[in-house]
Amino acid sequence: MNEFPLTLDDAIVNSFRDDGFVVTPGVLSGSDLDRYAAAVDIEVANRTADDDRELSEKTTYEQSFIQCMRLWETSAEVRPLSCHAGLAGIAAQLLGVASVRLWQDQALYKEPSGRETTAHQDETFWPIGEEPLVSAWIPFDDVRLEHGAMAYVAGSHKVGSLRVVDITHGSEPYDILQDPALEGREPQFVEVDAGSVIWHHGMTVHQAAANTSQQTRRAFTVVYISSAARRVKEWPTYPLDREGIKVGETMRGDGMPVLWPAPKQLPVPPELIGEKTGPQYKVPK
Numbered sequence: 601m602n603e604f605p606l607t608l609d610d611a612i613v614n615s616f617r618d619d620g621f622v623v624t625p626g627v628l629s630g631s632d633l634d635r636y637a638a639a640v641d642i643e644v645a646n647r648t649a650d651d652d653r654e655l656s657e658k659t660t661y662e663q664s665f666i667q668c669m670r671l672w673e674t675s676a677e678v679r680p681l682s683c684h685a686g687l688a689g690i691a692a693q694l695l696g697v698a699s700v701r702l703w704q705d706q707a708l709y710k711e712p713s714g715r716e717t718t719a720h721q722d723e724t725f726w727p728i729g730e731e732p733l734v735s736a737w738i739p740f741d742d743v744r745l746e747h748g749a750m751a752y753v754a755g756s757h758k759v760g761s762l763r764v765v766d767i768t769h770g771s772e773p774y775d776i777l778q779d780p781a782l783e784g785r786e787p788q789f790v791e792v793d794a795g796s797v798i799w800h801h802g803m804t805v806h807q808a809a810a811n812t813s814q815q816t817r818r819a820f821t822v823v824y825i826s827s828a829a830r831r832v833k834e835w836p837t838y839p840l841d842r843e844g845i846k847v848g849e850t851m852r853g854d855g856m857p858v859l860w861p862a863p864k865q866l867p868v869p870p871e872l873i874g875e876k877t878g879p880q881y882k883v884p885k
């Protein structure tokens with residue numbers, strides 16, 4: 601980590617609170633970033649080794665990105681990024697909470713010609729209500745519009761839960777960007793340099809452009825949730841079901857370690873109890 605101030609300027613925190621997203625420039629140094637990127641590349645290659653499909657043969661959802669989740673559990677080299685105390689400390693400040701835990705990490709590699717990422721709100725996918733949640737979107741390369749830049753509807757985190765978007769279908773009839781609650785506000789595309797991190801609130805409506813370039817857009821995300829967050833619904837959800845967390849209970853467990861305040865040692869991942877199914881590990885039903 602660079603000499604990035606762990607105590608964020610008020611301007612950054614206020615911008616995040618007003619807009620529901622913010623860029624923190626120069627967070628990760630070039631050498632750290634190169635090391636993390638190489639580790640994530642290896643893990644993505646391992647998890648997709650059996651997949652030789654062309655982009656056009658993939659599902660609509662898979663055409664948005666190659667998604668590999670919970671890499672910290674299978675790669676000791678990725679773990680220091682997913683459990684990075686500096687990043688977790690920033691997450692806690694942005695959310696204004698004393699403590700955050702890991703909700704999930706994932707590689708989102710948008711292949712050349714990869715389609716746009718359909719606009720959505722993250723938190724509506726999970727049975728966690730509107731508990732404080734923030735994502736760090738960490739590009740491994742400079743990301744311009746043509747690579748599949750992210751875009752955010754400023755202030756949309758304040759409108760509350762909109763309808764759940766089925767992002768697996770490009771022809772989803774509900775276009776969240778047309779929801780009257782957003783009053784016609786347009787998403788703002790954010791081009792970003794490697795080393796910077798874009799943070800977005802769990803309720804912010806966001807999307808990503810198609811990748812019209814010849815290079816894979818390599819991004820990694822770490823999603824942090826308040827350590828005091830509770831499960832509010834039944835909906836099957838891997839990290840909660842694996843830990844046996846019931847509705848009304850506070851989240852906990854080895855699969856969702858507290859990352860801020862920083863643990864003395866890197867957390868140890870839980871035993872993998874699922875099968876490897878393509879790029880993911882799935883819990884048996």
Ligand SMILES: O=C(O)CCC(=O)C(=O)O
Nearest residue numbers: 708717722735808819821
């Ligand atoms: O990287 C993308 O294309 C989408 C990322 C996203 O939706 C997220 O980080 O929540």
